[in-house]
Amino acid sequence: MATRVVIAGCGFGGIEAAYNLKRMLKDSVDITAIDKNDTFTYLPSLPDLVEGSVRERDITIQYAKLFRRIKSAFVKAEIKSVDLKGKTVVTDKGDIKYDYLIVSLGSESAYYGIKGAKQNSFEFKSLADAKELRDHVTEMFRSQKGETPNAIDDSALRITVIGGGLTGVELVTKMKDLADRLCWENDIPWGKCELVLVDHGKILHPTFSEEVGEFVDRYFQKQGIRLMLGRAVTEVQRGRVLLDDGTAIDAGTIVWCAGIKPSGVVEQAGEACLNPKYGLILNSYLQLVTDESVFSIGDCSYCKIFEAFPILTALRAGEQAEYVTENLLYEITGRHDKKVIYDPRRFPTLISLCKGMGILEFGGFWMKGRLAWWMKRYTQRIYIARFKYNVGFLEYVDEFFVSVIESWYFMRMRRR
């Protein structure tokens, strides 16, 4: 009988693991993938969806099609808990047994107990969140159409993003593009709307080098985006953000991008294998420290191999999926001595700002401009095409693209 592998959560980590497993083990493995949604969403492009430069169908893939292609079962269900002793995943559609389990349930927004934060701000973690936010902002601008400049309600057109990490930085710039368009469409003078980014840290995204951070500061000033750094949010009321220095920001749109915590499902794991802040505690083979039949990937897990807690990204989840599938292969085939110790790579930071402006930073090198912006867009296209159509040609183009960038990077390094 084929080994039963259940994949709990089909985001970046889950689908990569399923594809790799099927490629390596073919029919000797029986995969059942579970997710609460019907479609995979390419989360890094959610800010573009809000801005309106990509369509929903450009960044989503139907799970049913995706798993049919690799001859695996997909169950749309909400996972409630995992019974480790009974090797069973408990869902709202019934129990699912496994021999091996891959937990890739991702993360949720963290509100750190800040009063009103959850109730009075938009979350930005899913396709539904992005669509709701876009519709709300569009409605806020439409509601001011036809008003004389003096009668326009400035605070209704103020958009405040809380959290200056990668997501907050990208989102506020995309909202700037959206606001530009909505002002034009609704005959609203640009000066009547305002974009604000608040963060309790003194700098924006902590992995930016000082130079990149300074560039982003200047860029925000040029774009008219107000940066409020070094100020913590103490409370979020309906239409109002309160800061620890006594400032109150009235805003028709408040978005929460200030942090994440592991999926609520993993919170039920016992003390021995859970770090409440970071998620399931894994050994160096990415197995649960208390149960070697359970592997975990991505935002809901924490491998002790990291000296400091890493920035959680789709690239990291994909990388961990490769290790998990390889180690699972050795587990299933009984070649335990072959298992590979997880060795995290350094990844580049690639972000896209307002139209035509992107930043790529890697190993002391950084560049800004249209090419970086295009690379971010291209990465999304290749990723979706790879899982949607399984086309060889595009993968070759992908390889070609990566090698051109690499050679260009190394040539540049050599010239220094």
Ligand SMILES: Cc1cc2nc3c(=O)[nH]c(=O)nc-3n(C[C@H](O)[C@H](O)[C@H](O)COP(=O)(O)OP(=O)(O)OC[C@H]3O[C@@H](n4cnc5c(N)ncnc54)[C@H](O)[C@@H]3O)c2cc1C
């Ligand atoms: C707006 C935004 C922008 C981002 N931008 C970037 C970027 O530019 N670059 C980058 O590298 N990373 C980016 N990230 C981070 C990246 O998306 C995550 O690090 C990555 O998705 C983590 O992968 P994962 O497999 O751990 O979790 P996810 O991809 O989140 O997958 C978790 C899956 O589990 C499912 N699930 C959760 N709970 C349940 C349940 N109870 N029952 C059933 N199914 C469940 C979810 O539906 C989801 O499909 C961004 C994230 C967001 C939200």
